[in-house]
Amino acid sequence: xxxxxxxxxxxxxxxxxxxxxxxxxxxxxxxxxxxxxxxxxxxxxxxxxxxxxxxxxxxxxxxxxxxxxxxxxxxxxxxxxxxxxxxxxxxxxxxxxxxxxxxxxxxxxxxxxxxxxxxxxxxxxxxxxxxxxxxxxxxxxxxxxxxxxxxxxxxxxxxxxxxxxxxxxxxxxxxxxxxxxxxxxxxxxxxxxxxxxxxxxxxxxxxxxxxxxxxxxxxxxxxxxxxxxxxxxxxxxxxxxxxxxxxxxxx
Amino acid sequence: xxxxxxxxxxxxxxxxxxxxxxxxxxxxxxxxxxxxxxxxxxxxxxxxxxxxxxxxxxxxxxxxxxxxxxxxxxxxxxxxxxxxxxxxxxxxxxxxxxxxxxxxxxxxxxxxxxxxxxxxxxxxxxxxxxxxxxxxxxxxxxxxxxxxxxxxxxxxxxxxxxxxxxxxxxxxxxxxxxxxxxxxxxxxxxxxxxxxxxxxxxxxxxxxxxxxxxxxxxxxxxxxxxxxxxxxxxxxxxxxxxxxxxxxxxxxxxxxxxxxxxxxxxxxxxxxxxxxxxxxxxxxxxxxxxxxxxxxxxxxx
Ligand SMILES: Nc1ncnc2c1ncn2[C@@H]1O[C@H](COP(=O)(O)OP(=O)(O)OP(=O)(O)O)[C@@H](O)[C@H]1O
Ligand SMILES: [Mg+2]
Numbered sequence: 001x002x003x004x005x006x007x008x009x010x011x012x013x014x015x016x017x018x019x020x021x022x023x024x025x026x027x028x029x030x031x032x033x034x035x036x037x038x039x040x041x042x043x044x045x046x047x048x049x050x051x052x053x054x055x056x057x058x059x060x061x062x063x064x065x066x067x068x069x070x071x072x073x074x075x076x077x078x079x080x081x082x083x084x085x086x087x088x089x090x091x092x093x094x095x096x097x098x099x100x101x102x103x104x105x106x107x108x109x110x111x112x113x114x115x116x117x118x119x120x121x122x123x124x125x126x127x128x129x130x131x132x133x134x135x136x137x138x139x140x141x142x143x144x145x146x147x148x149x150x151x152x153x154x155x156x157x158x159x160x161x162x163x164x165x166x167x168x169x170x171x172x173x174x175x176x177x178x179x180x181x182x183x184x185x186x187x188x189x190x191x192x193x194x195x196x197x198x199x200x201x202x203x204x205x206x207x208x209x210x211x212x213x214x215x216x217x218x219x220x221x222x223x224x225x226x227x228x229x230x231x232x233x234x235x236x237x238x239x240x241x242x243x244x245x246x247x248x249x250x251x
Numbered sequence: 252x253x254x255x256x257x258x259x260x261x262x263x264x265x266x267x268x269x270x271x272x273x274x275x276x277x278x279x280x281x282x283x284x285x286x287x288x289x290x291x292x293x294x295x296x297x298x299x300x301x302x303x304x305x306x307x308x309x310x311x312x313x314x315x316x317x318x319x320x321x322x323x324x325x326x327x328x329x330x331x332x333x334x335x336x337x338x339x340x341x342x343x344x345x346x347x348x349x350x351x352x353x354x355x356x357x358x359x360x361x362x363x364x365x366x367x368x369x370x371x372x373x374x375x376x377x378x379x380x381x382x383x384x385x386x387x388x389x390x391x392x393x394x395x396x397x398x399x400x401x402x403x404x405x406x407x408x409x410x411x412x413x414x415x416x417x418x419x420x421x422x423x424x425x426x427x428x429x430x431x432x433x434x435x436x437x438x439x440x441x442x443x444x445x446x447x448x449x450x451x452x453x454x455x456x457x458x459x460x461x462x463x464x465x466x467x468x469x470x471x472x473x474x475x476x477x478x479x480x481x482x483x484x485x486x487x488x489x490x491x492x493x494x495x496x497x498x499x500x501x502x503x504x505x506x507x508x509x510x511x512x513x514x515x516x517x518x519x520x521x522x523x524x525x526x527x528x529x530x531x532x533x534x535x536x537x538x539x540x541x542x543x544x545x546x547x548x549x550x551x552x
Contacts, residue, residue, distance in 0.1 A: 058362070083442065083444070084444070090443075096440060097459045098454075098455075106444050106446070107444040107445055110444065110447070
């Protein structure tokens with residue numbers, strides 16, 4: 001299996017608060033890696049390091065290394081290009097105050113694409129993939145922020161796919177989505193796995209069980225364990241706290 | 252004991268009613284003052300406005316000879332043009348500077364620098380307009396003479412620069428508020444899509460804040476239109492159809508300020524000055540109203 005991302009001894013501080021205490025793991029190409037763990041464990045922070053949106057926040061420091069295809073991401077000059085190699089879906093959907101069409105066409109346009117036909121094609125494909133096309137195809141010109149919460153979340157997924165990322169990061173995407181739509185998106189993720197590597201941060205441990213090839217359990221900035229999902233969800237994972245968290249006997 | 256309780260129990264509501272009626276009085280009186288001022292201005296001008304003044308000529312004739320002995324003429328066209336041209340010039344200078352500074356302060360500054368910047372801008376806003384007029388009369392006058400080789404530096408350009416300096420603080424602070432009101436999540440989302448700083452600004456922030464930015468510009472313009480001292484001192488104060496930035500002009504406000512002290516109360520000239528007041532009132536009212544509607548538009552979306 002080819003290693004897509006290699007994280008080694010990653011430490012992150014927000015001022016005096018340490019959010020990641022030196023974690024190391026690999027992510028393989030075309031797998032879905034589930035990341036679970038209670039609040040404050042550093043899951044979101046980890047994703048923000050990978051797409052390098054963390055570094056502009058005041059007072060944050062990042063130590064250790066993250067390699068993407070063997071290249072340290074902090075040595076990459078074109079940080080905007082790097083970000084377009086990674087699709088990011090945040091927990092609360094952020095429809096940009098633009099039309100539905102412009103939301104999805106945003107990233108291709110920032111990358112310099114201008115041809116209407118190509119953009120049309122991308123917008124339709126991504127909205128299809130995010131299971132939103134049928135609901136919005138007649139009103140692509142209306143504001144993205146006017147959609148319902150669940151629709152906006154699918155819009156952000158479509159947007160994250162619009163620049164054909166190699167890696168898709170989803171941070172608790174189902175918070176604002178109803179169960180049926182969640183299932184539809186999960187089906188989409190299963191097929192997307194053939195094209196890209198997926199990091200799925202989730203509060204729903206069952207979601208990790210359903211989707212992930214491997215699962216990582218994080219706690220208070222530490223990576224407690226990472227293993228095949230079958231092992232993590234078995235009766236005897238390596239760590240007792242993993243077992244307690246998954247079975248709901250935590251804390 | 253029971254009595255005691257009742258007494259204090261009654262006292263508090265009484266105090267509250269007192270405070271409440273005092274606050275209400277303040278609120279009502281400010282409304283009364285505004286209407287009072289308008290009523291007074293209107294009353295002073297009404298006699299001539301409805302009896303004798305040719306309103307068409309008042310608005311379109313450029314002949315302003317209020318003190319002529321045998322043929323008094325009250326045409327304010329040149330003054331209206333003066334007001335609008337110097338305001339337009341001021342906005343031409345102030346809008347790019349003001350919006351640019353607002354973008355810089357809200358998007359590129361470190362928090363520390365931002366605080367310093369805000370203090371400087373507030374200081375700038377607190378400078379009395381007569382000081383600006385004085386600067387126009389001395390420094391800017393010399394500068395314009397030197398740079399443009401003009402005979403006199405007291406011109407529309409001079410006044411426009413002074414007005415620009417006076418409205419920039421307003422534009423910056425309102426525009427900065429508008430940009431700050433755009434949620435950070437928009438910036439984050441756009442950055443995650445690979446947008447550069449500038450792309451975030453012109454593709455996301457400016458469209459999202461456009462109503463607030465428009466309001467900032469309009470309020471800056473309203474400030475310019477209503478300004479008196481600085482333009483009186485810096486623009487040459489001569490009735491003249493402006494032909495370019497270096498022509499001397501006279502504005503509506505400056506005319507009132509300069510002539511009101513020298514007219515006999517109640518005569519035609521006196522009344523015409525008040526009619527100019529009504530005109531100014533109407534213009535600034537309309538501009539402010541538009542700004543208000545625009546701001547209301549922001550709150551709703
Ligand atoms: N912008 C920030 N400034 C300061 N501290 C932060 C910031 N963001 C996160 N932290 C801190 O970093 C730690 C990890 O936060 P993070 O958001 O990564 O956790 P999480 O696992 O995503 O939690 P949740 O499940 O609640 O989303 C927490 O202690 C949090 O308080
Ligand atoms: Mg989180």
